[in-house]
Amino acid sequence: MRNLKYDTKELWRQDRDHYVHPWTDFSTFKKDGSEIIAESEGIYVYDSDGQRYIDGIGGLWCVNIGYGRDEMAQAIAEQAKRMCYYSTFTHITTPPAAALAAKLAELAPGPLNHVFYTTGGSESNDVAVRTVHFYFNRLGKKSKKKIISRIDGYHGSTLLTATITGVMFDRIGFDTIDDLVHHIPCPNPYRRPDGMTLEEFGDQCIADLENKILELGPENVAMFFAEPIMGAGGVIVPPPGYHRRAQEVCAKYDVFYLSDEVVTAFGRLGHFFASKDKFDLQPDIISTAKGITSGYQPLGAMIFSDKIYEVISVPQAEGAMFTNGFTYSGHAVTCAAGLKNIEIMEREAICGHVRKVGPYFEKKLHEAMHDLPIVGDIRGSHFMLCAEYVADRKTKALLPPEADIGGRIARIAKASGAIVRPLGHLNVLSPPLIMTEPQIDELVAILRASTLTAMDELKREKLWNG
Ligand SMILES: Cc1ncc(COP(=O)(O)O)c(C=O)c1O
Structure with missing residues (x-):
């Protein structure tokens, strides 16, 4: 008391x-x-x-x-005094935004070397869709836009991410976007059909994904959204090998795999990112937020692959830009909090x-x-x-x-x-x-x-x- x-x-x-x-x-x-x-x-x-x-x-x-860390309060206060904010639009940056991006690229698995900042998980997912649509537009694949996600997956609360979310309770009374997102069944081992082995169930879940891609037409499917362990949908751990196999299916049809690590990253499952270290999954995009600052500041990030960067960074027609982002993308104080949070996590193992x-x-x-x-x-x-x-x-x-x-x-x-x-x-x-x-x-x-x-x-x- x-x-x-x-x-x-x-x-x-x-x-x-x-x-x-x-x-x-x-x-x-x-x-x-x-x-x-x-x-x-x-x-x-x-x-x-x-x-x-x-x-x-x-x-x-x-x-x-944990709560009440003096070091976090100090890092936030010092950055706020030094410079609370400066826009990172076009070609301006701040020391914390640059340093944190490099650190995230170092921690993220494989070729995920590019960071786009947001202020939370919904925005990270939202911006990922916009970026992937831009990617396929640049390649002239204008129909490759649809998204597949899972029943009971949770991906946010903007109009777009609420549409990607498969927790049907969260939609009651609200509208969603028509015909952009298609849901496949939840890979929940506890509720699998009676008499089915875990292995058979895993096969069925993978077939659900492949069948959905084929039904929609691979030329129309851009991305697959999945949390390594579903959080708000009921802490659902998929059958063994699920993520790696789902990634193989996605790769087969040139569909990007977005691993929504808003909950699972920054140590919750014992690694900075769970995708590769825990599930042997090399996603094309990781979206993250929450633990990136341990809640001391509102920060999110979409971390994406060299392959995506190489396409989106080719200059468009003269005068056109990558017109994507927010006033608070790369906010100096939130990024300083992210850097300090990671420093503490590393120091204290x-x-x-x-x-x-x-x-x-x-x-x-x-x-x-x-x-x-x-x-x-x-x-x-x-x-x-x-x-x-x-x-x-x-x-x-x-x-x-x-x-x-x-x-x-x-x-x-x-x-x-x-x-x-x-x-x-x-x-x-x-x-x-x-x-x-x-x-x-x-x-x-x-x-x-x-x-x-x-x-x-x-x-x-x-x-x-x-
Ligand atoms: C897996 C996952 N993705 C996205 C989000 C949305 O993040 P935010 O509430 O920061 O927008 C959440 C929120 O709980 C989440 O659990």
Whole structure:
């Protein structure tokens, strides 16, 4: 508990009356308003009344090096004083923008040597589509524009990236762009057809991709979008070999593979980038954001291959330019934060810590949860994990929506001092990467105890037979 002096009531009112949040639930917001998270340190956040919580979500899968780092605050303040901003349009740069681009090119796998800055993950994906369309236009392949992505893939919330996103819940009431994006089934091993082996399922997922390219016509397909491990769609780890095989299919039809590493990069799976080091995948483009500054500043980047650069950098007709970008592309302060974040990660060997402690985290979560009959699946990798709840383990049937199982467990956990993310009938764990084994034990123990309490409540409320 911290002794804090915030006017919680007034802040609550200001927020409820004026701030429309991402993913507002208007069925409760006008009455309940928001909880106010005000301060932070290490793996903990504090609400405006001073109550401390373990942040089992890492902000939103992003506060990788943990909260309250003086060095980060200093790097940001020093850059803001030295020069808060200068445009990087046309041929002007700033020292942090140049140095970070070189560092990202060094860290990214293979020929991904070119960086285009944005302010977040949606923009990184959005700009990637625009760049790839430009690429095919330059080659005179004007029809090669369509995008393939997966059901339950999440790629952002602009009109274009919401269209690429395959989480159908996120589309309710909103429009999407017609006939640009085509979705193939989700490679979710837990929900594969009964009796199908994992290997057979992997074959089917790859066939889904190839068949979709053939159905649309390879001359019309520009890109395939995939997260190494799906995040917001339910922490879904595809069958072994999936990404490498999907890349082979893409290469066969001259389709670019965009690996959406907005969540998985910067250490969450134990590497700066997961594509190559964890999944043996050499993408054409990596989009990233979040952990690139550990959430200390809003920065994103599209990192792309020499092959794409060589085509888009050939001068067009006289006077034409690569007219793509934002006022805050390569913002000096965000890039200074990115450089310092990477420096800290390297100095403290945070990827190595995740590779060592991640398997412990997975094992402890399994041990704590596997015997609970309401737990259908525990999955994920390293610091990107989740528990899926079901009414019946055999049939994998879901609990009724009024059970609000993910939200219910999250509420109970919060009252016990830990924030876990409710995602429909799941709880997601994606804490800061600096978590130690005893802290993991505490988080996992709270999740187990909260699940047991929720099970009792559901039985009492006759929402689950047990
Ligand atoms: C895989 C993935 N891609 C893209 C995005 C969108 O990023 P942003 O919210 O920074 O626009 C997210 C956000 O969670 C994400 O998880």
